[in-house]
Amino acid sequence: MNGYRIQGKWKNDTLYYGIRKDSLGIYTGEMNRYAIANGYGNYNAGKGNYSEGFWKNNQRNGFCFSIRPKQKIRAGEWKNDKYYGERVNYTSNRIYGIDVSKYQHEIGKKKYGINWNQIRIISLGKLSKKKITGNINYKVSFAYIKSTEGKSIYNKYYKNDYNKAKAAGIRVGTYHFFSTTSSATQQANFFLKKSCFHKGDFPPVLDVEPSHEQIAKMGGAQELFSQIRTWLHIVERKTGVKPVLYISQMFVNRYLPMAPDLKHKYQFWIARYGEYKPDVKLAYWQLAPDGRVSGIHGEVDITVFNGYQSQFSDFVDKHTIR
Incomplete structure (x- = not known):
């Protein structure tokens, strides 16, 4: 599907959760019927690159945290894959x-x-x-x-x-x-x-x-x-x-x-x-x-x-x- 390799869960013949592998890494979490990341999940790109949180249309949206080598954790609000920071209450x-x-x-x-x-x-x-x-x-x-x-x-x-x-x-x-x-x-x-x-x-x-x-x-x-x-x-x-x-x-x-x-x-x-x-x-x-x-x-x-x-x-x- 869309060039992805997928192990998934279906409900009423519709994909809603799975493990998706592509050339860059592995996404595990909620997705839509087209294997697009939507909902809560994590993405492991290897070599210490890891993101977890909420996704929409394959992009981090909402609260997520991201780990990269030699950088501190970025935890907070993301919009369309751009990090905005922690939103304080x-x-x-x-x-x-x-x-x-x-x-x-x-x-x-x-x-x-x-x-x-x-x-x-x-x-x-x-x-x-x-x-x-x-x-x-x-x-x-x-x-x-x-x-x-x-x-x-x-x-x-x-x-x-x-x-x-x-x-x-x-x-x-x-x-x-x-x-x-x-x-x-x-x-x-x-x-x-x-x-x-x-x-x-x-x-x-x-x-x-x-x-x-x-x-x-x-x-x-x-x-x-x-x-x-x-x-x-x-x-x-x-x-x-x-x-x-x-x-x-x-x-x-x-x-x-x-x-x-x-x-x-x-x-x-x-x-x-x-x-x-x-x-x-x-x-x-x-x-x-x-x-x-x-x-x-x-x-x-x-x-x-x-x-x-x-x-x-x-x-x-x-x-x-x-």
């Missing part, structure tokens, strides 16, 4: 965080404080589709606060927010916004001078958001990565923990493959405003730039930790400042 059981800077204090010409004792997430924003179960009234378990940018810009609200967030029982981390126009050494030293690093704090974050033009102007991606490595090494030596890299999905796709050492050694915080979780080595996922939080005026970046309570406890034990 948002509930109160997940671990949420936020990040703030002066822009939560200065909106237009008005200035606002943050009431850290009232902090609760009340909206995950409207920029992307999200699967949500139950009402959105989520605890904020951690907050990253911007301290510095480049070699001279300091967030004047940083220390007050840092102290009040900790007093409210929220775990705190500090981040630096990277500039392509000043040296990484100057930036790292400025960040270390102006920031707080106390026992139990989350690892420092380097926020890297340059445009293509900025990267080209500073000498290209390899020069950028050289500067990033310098900043990371200086801050790690001083704080005793590996910093986390905050980057966009665009940066992941276009530039990160040029720095396999960073992919291997460091954890990432990915900004991706889509329906599916990023398919990278992930600590945090910023899922919305337009969330709402009680106690804060205006829009707030909402982040979800990559895991549940047991993984979060393990992260706190292994990666926070000692």
